[in-house]
Amino acid sequence: xxxxxxxxxxxxxxxxxxxxxxxxxxxxxxxxxxxxxxxxxxxxxxxxxxxxxxxxxxxxxxxxxxxxxxxxxxxxxxxxxxxxxxxxxxxxxxxxxxxxxxxxxxxxxxxxxxxxxxxxxxxxxxxxxxxxxxxxxxxxxxxxxxxxxxxxxxxxxxxxxxxxxxxxxxxxxxxxxxxxxxxxxxxxxxxxxxxxxxxxxxxxxxxxxxxxxxxxxxxxxxxxxxxxxxxxxxxxxxxxxxxxxxxxxxxxxxxxxxxxxxxxxxxxxxxxxxxxxxxxxxxxxxxxxxxxxxxxxxxxxxxxxxxxxxxxxxxxxxxxxxxxxxxxxxxxxxxxxxxxxxxxxxxxxxxxxxxxxxxxxxxxxxxxxxxxxxxxxxxxxxxxxxxxxxxxxxxxxxxxxxxxxxxxxxxxxxxxxxxxxxxxxxxxxxxxxxxxxxxxxxxxxxxxxxxxxxxxxxxxxxxxxxxxxxxxxxxxxxxxxxxxxxxxxxxxxxxxxxxxxxxxxxxxxxxxxxxxxxxxxxxxxxxxxxxxxxxxxxxxxxxxxxxxxxxxxxxxxxxxxxxxxxxx
Amino acid sequence: xxxxxxxxxxxxxxxxxxxxxxxxxxxxxxxxxxxxxxxxxxxxxxxxxxxxxxxxxxxxxxxxxxxxxxxxxxxxxxxxxxxxxxxxxxxxxxxxxxxxxxxxxxxxxxxxxxxxxxxxxxxxxxxxxxxxxxxxxxxxxxxxxxxxxxxxxxxxxxxxxxxxxxxxxxxxxxxxxxxxxxxxxxxxxxxxxxxxxxxxxxxxxxxxxxxxxxxxxxxxxxxxxxxxxxxxxxxxxxxxxxxxxxxxxx
Numbered sequence: 001x002x003x004x005x006x007x008x009x010x011x012x013x014x015x016x017x018x019x020x021x022x023x024x025x026x027x028x029x030x031x032x033x034x035x036x037x038x039x040x041x042x043x044x045x046x047x048x049x050x051x052x053x054x055x056x057x058x059x060x061x062x063x064x065x066x067x068x069x070x071x072x073x074x075x076x077x078x079x080x081x082x083x084x085x086x087x088x089x090x091x092x093x094x095x096x097x098x099x100x101x102x103x104x105x106x107x108x109x110x111x112x113x114x115x116x117x118x119x120x121x122x123x124x125x126x127x128x129x130x131x132x133x134x135x136x137x138x139x140x141x142x143x144x145x146x147x148x149x150x151x152x153x154x155x156x157x158x159x160x161x162x163x164x165x166x167x168x169x170x171x172x173x174x175x176x177x178x179x180x181x182x183x184x185x186x187x188x189x190x191x192x193x194x195x196x197x198x199x200x201x202x203x204x205x206x207x208x209x210x211x212x213x214x215x216x217x218x219x220x221x222x223x224x225x226x227x228x229x230x231x232x233x234x235x236x237x238x239x240x241x242x243x244x245x246x247x248x249x250x251x252x253x254x255x256x257x258x259x260x261x262x263x264x265x266x267x268x269x270x271x272x273x274x275x276x277x278x279x280x281x282x283x284x285x286x287x288x289x290x291x292x293x294x295x296x297x298x299x300x301x302x303x304x305x306x307x308x309x310x311x312x313x314x315x316x317x318x319x320x321x322x323x324x325x326x327x328x329x330x331x332x333x334x335x336x337x338x339x340x341x342x343x344x345x346x347x348x349x350x351x352x353x354x355x356x357x358x359x360x361x362x363x364x365x366x367x368x369x370x371x372x373x374x375x376x377x378x379x380x381x382x383x384x385x386x387x388x389x390x391x392x393x394x395x396x397x398x399x400x401x402x403x404x405x406x407x408x409x410x411x412x413x414x415x416x417x418x419x420x421x422x423x424x425x426x427x428x429x430x431x432x433x434x435x436x437x438x439x440x441x442x443x444x445x446x447x448x449x450x451x452x453x454x455x456x457x458x459x460x461x462x463x464x465x466x467x468x469x470x471x472x473x474x475x476x477x478x479x480x481x482x483x484x485x486x487x488x489x490x491x492x493x494x495x496x497x498x499x500x501x502x503x504x505x506x507x508x509x510x511x512x513x514x515x516x517x518x519x520x521x522x523x524x525x526x527x528x529x530x531x532x533x534x535x536x537x538x539x540x541x542x543x544x545x546x547x548x549x550x551x552x553x554x555x556x557x558x559x560x561x562x563x564x565x566x567x568x
Numbered sequence: 569x570x571x572x573x574x575x576x577x578x579x580x581x582x583x584x585x586x587x588x589x590x591x592x593x594x595x596x597x598x599x600x601x602x603x604x605x606x607x608x609x610x611x612x613x614x615x616x617x618x619x620x621x622x623x624x625x626x627x628x629x630x631x632x633x634x635x636x637x638x639x640x641x642x643x644x645x646x647x648x649x650x651x652x653x654x655x656x657x658x659x660x661x662x663x664x665x666x667x668x669x670x671x672x673x674x675x676x677x678x679x680x681x682x683x684x685x686x687x688x689x690x691x692x693x694x695x696x697x698x699x700x701x702x703x704x705x706x707x708x709x710x711x712x713x714x715x716x717x718x719x720x721x722x723x724x725x726x727x728x729x730x731x732x733x734x735x736x737x738x739x740x741x742x743x744x745x746x747x748x749x750x751x752x753x754x755x756x757x758x759x760x761x762x763x764x765x766x767x768x769x770x771x772x773x774x775x776x777x778x779x780x781x782x783x784x785x786x787x788x789x790x791x792x793x794x795x796x797x798x799x800x801x802x803x804x805x806x807x808x809x810x811x812x813x814x815x816x817x818x
Contacts, residue, residue, distance in 0.1 A: 069817045073810040080806040084799030091795035092774075100714035101630060101787035132767035237624075500624065530629045531614045532709055534607070542607055546600035546701060554596050554697070558589035565584055 005053050012050035018043030108149050110354055112201045116150035119208060122184040125155040128172045131162065135177055135195075142197060153204075181207050202245050205518075209246040213516045216252040216263035221302065222272030224495070226251070232497040235269055238508050247512070258282035258472060265292040265515045268305075270491030275305040281426070281472035284311065287483040288421035292515035296491035299365035311424050312416050313373025314487050317366045319390030321410050321489070322399070339364060339412070340502070341382055349381040349415060351486070351510045358502040361412060362492025366390040368411045375423025382413035382488075412490065415514075418483035426473060486511045500531070570674040574682025575689060582652060582690045591648045595694050602640045603701040606633055630715040630787055634702055638719040638785040641698065642726050642778075646759050649691055649727050650751035653734025654744045656683045657812070661742035666815065676812045680805055684735055691727040695720060715787035722784030725797035726777060730755045732804035739811040 022039035026032050051058065061067055099106040125143065129136035136157060143155040160167035160178075170190075172178045179191040181203055189207045191199065206212075217226050217239075226242075226249050228234030239249055252260065254275065259266055259282045266286065275283070287293060297306055299320050306316035323339045341359040346352040359382070369378035388410045389401035401407045418424065492498050494508045512518075534542070582588035610633045626632075660666040669679060699720065705711040733755055738747040755777070762776030773779050777800075780793040 065817065070814065073814060077803070077807045077810055081803050084803045088774075088792065088795050088799050092792040094791075096791040097783075098789040099787065100718040100789055102712045102714050103628075103630075105630070105715075105786070106788040132769060134766075134768055137768040530627065530709055530711075531624070532607070532610050532629075532633075533614060534611050534708065538708065539608070539611075542704075543604050545704070546604045547597070550600055550697065550700060551593050551597035554589065554593040558586075558593065561584060561589065562586075 008050050008053035011046045011053065015043045015046030015048075015050060018046060106145070108145050109197060109201075112146060112197060113149050114354075115201050115204055115208070116146070116153070119150065119152045119204075121208070122152045122154070123150075123204065123207060124182050125153065126166075126170065126180040126182070127155055127157045128160045128167060128170070128178040128180075129157055131157075131159040139179075139195060142195070142200065146197070146200065179203070183207050206246040209518065211246070213247045213264040213518070214250050214262055215242065215247050215512065215516075216250050216260065216266045218254050218259075218266060218268050218271070219251050220253045220255050221275060223269050224491075229496060232495060233270075233492075234496045235491075235494055235499075237496045238494045238499045238505060241505060241509060242512070245509075246518075247516075254279040254282060259286040259291065261286070261289065261291075263291065265294060265512060267512075268293060268295040268297070269494075270296050270298050271302040271305060274302045275308075277304075278472040280305060280308045284308070284424055284426045285473055285477060287312070287418060287485060288424050288426045288479045289477070290418075290421075290480040290482040292484045293486070294511050294515055295485070295487045296494065297365065297367075297487065297489060298491050299363060299489070309485075309487060310370075312418070312485055313370040313376045313378040314414055314416060314485070315368045315370060316487070316489060317368070317390055317392070317406060319366055319392045319405065320394060321361075321364050321366050321384060321388055321412060322391050323384045323388035323410075325385035325387040338362060339384055339388070341384070341412070345383055345385065347379070347381045347383065349379065349514075351415065351507070351514050352381050354510070355503040355506055359504055359507050360493060360498055360501040361490040362495075362498060364412050364488075364490035364492075366406050366410045366412065367414050367487050367489040368406070369414045369416070375420035376416050376418050378414055378416040380411035380414050383409040383411045385409070413486070413488045416485035416487070418485075419481055421479035421481055421483065424479075426477070426479070484515050486515060570678045571682045571685065574674070574679060575685035578656070578683050578686025579689050582687070585655070587651055587655065588690060591651050592694055592697065595644060595648050596697055598644050599637075599641050599698050600701065602644075603637055603698075606637045606640075629705060629709060629711040633705075634711065634715060634719055635785045637701070638723065639781070641723060642781055642785075643759070645691075645695075645723060645726055646730060646755045646777075647752060648694070649730035650734045650748050650755060652690055653687050653731045653751060654738055654748040656687060656735050657738040657808075658742055658744045658747045661739075662744070666812075670812070670815055676816070677809050680735065680809045680812060684732060684805055687731045687735070688724075688728055691731060692724060695723050695727065712787060718787045718789055719785050721789065722781045722793075725784070725794070726781060729758075729777060729797055729800045729804070732801045732808070736804045736808045736811065739808050 018039045020043075022036045022043060025039060026036040029036065097106055127136075127139050127143070129139055139155075140157065147153055147155065158166055160172050160174075170178070170180050174192070177193060177195060179195065179200070181189045181191070187207055189203050191203050217223070219225075224231070224233050224235045226239035227236055229236030229240065242249060250263070252263070252266070255278075258279070263286070266283070268283075283293065295309070297316055300318060303318065306318075309316055321339060339361045341361065346355060346359075367380075369380055371378065386408050388408070390406040390410055391399055391401075392405055393399070393402070488511075493501075493504045499505050499508070610627075610629075613627055613632065657666065660669060670676065674682075699716075702711060702716045702719070730751065734747065734751040737750040737754075738744070741747050741750075758775065759777045762773040762779045765772040767773060768779070774796075780790075780796045783790050784793060
């Protein structure tokens with residue numbers, strides 16, 4: 001018996017190992033029946049045997065001071081761990097997120113809120129994600145945030161592996177990242193690949209829109225192509241943004257096609273050479289019939305077209321706007337022709353109402369309105385500071401405000417609404433006489449790129465272009481009020497180089513949204529990326545400071561500390 | 569008051585020790601080199617995405633430069649913080665001054681909290697010394713100050729956890745090296761444990777230090793993450809307190 005008691009710890013050890021093996025087998029086999037149960041039973045019996053045989057020594061241990069205090073400490077530590085775990089679970093179930101980012105990356109954007117507020121039907125999202133994956137978690141976080149501001153939006157996450165029939169029904173071929181949006185009226189829209197708030201909101205806009213808008217992109221006068229994402233002057237990046245919405249871009253050769261009535265809006269983007277009278281008349285017919293036009297007109301280019309806007313009460317001068325107010329200049333660029341417009345420079349209008357950041361214009365011309373123009377209601381919505389002027393003498397030595405130049409708060413963007421289309425003078429035998437300012441622009445300021453083309457209409461009156469203009473008016477011409485026009489004296493702000501600066505992209509998209517009556521789409525969209533460029537000197541300074549400077553300072557501090565210590 | 573006195577004493581001891589300066593120099597050199605490489609990588613990426621609208625929109629200082637850099641710094645911190653904490657009690661045990669400390673008119677809890685604050689304060693100093701890097705971005709761009717603050721909050725939370733873990737292990741052994749290796753191993757294990765489970769909601773992933781840093785490094789401060797770090801720190805400090813109390817009744 002003494003021998004048995006002496007070696008009883010073997011029962012304890014074997015019993016403990018059996019119980020551990022039981023749990024391990026249970027974990028591996030997934031079922032407690034069979035070997036796990038047998039090991040558990042054997043382990044329990046062996047442990048019982050050990051407890052009975054070695055009871056005296058165990059009793060002494062249990063009643064010892066070390067065991068009592070140690071056990072209490074261990075027990076309290078376990079309780080502390082349990083408390084910490086419990087608090088964590090509680091916090092996770094009632095989680096709160098504080099968005100510290102300045103751009104509000106974890107907060108629903110104003111644009112999304114506007115779209116949600118305008119939802120007139122319910123939308124359900126079926127999100128196909130692998131269960132318990134990081135993309136699924138990210139979607140759930142995004143959906144939860146958006147659903148808080150979109151009461152008519154609901155989402156359901158579906159694992160395509162566990163529900164293959166539903167995945168098959170929606171033609172889901174990949175495991176992650178397919179969203180199927182279905183409205184209560186039966187329209188569906190599908191999203192694949194990358195997912196962020198902007199893309200989801202754009203999909204909602206398209207789904208909720210009753211129609212797809214056709215945006216006619218005029219061509220044939222050196223306008224940048226909407227497909228050009230490569231060159232700095234190209235407008236491909238902003239066109240890419242348009243493609244994600246319920247817009248379809250249709251290139252239009254105005255010289256041969258005129259302006260089709262099917263266009264929901266026309267974009268006249270930075271024509272280099274001038275429009276022929278027939279083309280200008282075609283544009284006027286389109287506007288007089290209730291059409292909508294966005295015109296981005298660079299200084300000096302297409303002077304006759306610029307002058308023709310006089311019939312809508314818009315005056316495009318042959319100048320370049322310079323603003324000396326430091327607040328309206330790009331930091332680090334000593335170039336007053338780059339005009340930065342902030343809150344103070346925006347006049348109240350749906351297009352500008354939601355622009356929180358700045359708008360950066362490249363070299364821009366002034367665009368003002370004639371408030372007394374017949375048949376239209378025109379407003380200036382973007383103006384410079386009062387330290388600006390429109391410089392007309394670009395070749396002169398002394399650049400500065402002259403009496404004949406526009407000074408003070410120089411307007412750069414105007415909106416026009418046509419009230420009486422008859423007043424536009426469409427259908428008359430000749431095109432209206434260009435405004436004096438336009439004429440001055442046409443004759444005074446020499447075109448910078450294509451002089452021959454720009455001057456062609458003025459130098460060849462014998463071509464009877466007025467007759468051609470009258471031919472642009474269709475037989476069934478039906479004037480109708482409601483035409484809208486947005487004119488900006490700059491196209492650079494929307495080009496591939498500038499479009500991501502400040503609110504440039506929002507200004508362009510808001511202008512289009514206002515033109516086609518998509519009020520829900522007006523808003524400030526989530527911020528876009530940051531581009532970083534370093535000069536060689538800046539790169540060298542970076543290496544010097546980061547790799548050598550700061551560690552070197554620490555080494556110097558260490559030497560000082562040890563020298564001081566040794567002296568003590 | 570006693571807590572602050574102990575903390576100040578601990579901070580001064582670290583500033584006078586070789587370990588403190590080696591950690592500071594090494595930390596600044598490694599993080600500085602990483603920062604330089606990250607910035608050059610970002611500049612290269614900026615030129616690559618100029619005509620790719622989607623990639624350009626995704627290229628932000630917070631997501632592509634600061635977040636990954638904070639991630640790298642956190643790994644270095646997992647290595648550096650144990651070196652700062654390893655001497656806290658191990659040295660007292662080795663020099664047999666712990667008895668003296670325990671018989672002084674301060675409670676054990678005050679000793680633990682004082683040492684914790686002292687070591688954490690030094691870790692915070694080390695982190696502040698690295699702030700020149702993200703703040704320097706303001707010279708060439710407009711980084712998100714909120715995201716930077718959130719990233720540093722995440723690093724401070726991580727430092728708090730690792731330091732408290734270091735105090736716990738240093739209370740168990742008189743060997744500083746043993747305390748360092750044990751702290752580093754457990755902290756690294758706790759940091760990486762989530763890698764082995766793709767399920768973001770599994771207990772293994774939720775146990776991971778790295779999981780709770782992801783959102784902080786992106787500028788989002790979640791209550792659950794803060795409670796997690798507070799819980800781990802609190803538990804380690806409590807266990808350290810219990811361990812030191814055991815010297816009284818032995």
